[in-house]
Amino acid sequence: MRGTHRLPRPAAAAAAAVFAVLGAYAGNAWAGTAFDPASCTSLSGAPSHPAIDYGAAIQTIFTSFNGVNGCSDCHTSSGGPAGGLNLDPLETSPWVNIVNVPSGESPYNYVTPGKPELSYLFRKINCDSPDAGTRMPQGFAALSVDQQATIYDWIAAGAPVGTTDQIFRGTFDLRGFVP
DSSP states (O other), rough: OOSSSOOOOHHHHHHHHHHHHHHHEEETTTTOOOOOOOOOBOOOSSOOOOOIIIIIIHHHHHHHTTSSSSGGGTTTTTTTGGGGGGTTTTTOHHHHHBBBBSSSSSSHHHHHTTOOOGHHHHHHHHBBSSSSOSSTTSSOOOHHHHHHHHHHHHHHTOOOOSBOOOOOOOOSSSOOOOO
16 A cells, blocks of 8 residues: 555554544644644655664754754754754753653644654654644755654654664554645
């Protein structure tokens, strides 16, 4: 089913559950957020990443997503962390600042282990219309589909500070949001 927007039955049920959770926020302070799953990049063509080393893969995106610039260029304490997020590994542990930490801009944590669709960090790098603000990195081209898929797979595998040791979610073929 690669390359389609049809999900296998278990995946469709999971996607429906995600959107049910999203709908649960309709009557609270998050009502009217700009989140639109149709604005998100499809990761269906990206290969799975069964073993992801946080330091080598994820933290490297934070420090140099395009070989020159990194998320930590803006998200640092030296200039006041943009959006309240510090991803500079020279100042702090980015992992401690994102895993199970409320974003303050959306109803979600930056990273909710095992749930990339409910992780604000993934929404910000994968969607043009996330819960608040715009796609990151702001002022630069979007992260590559492979970089987005790496972050998705890392979160889906539990967002460990070490190396993942499993293929995410068993039989899921498509990742991310399905409009």
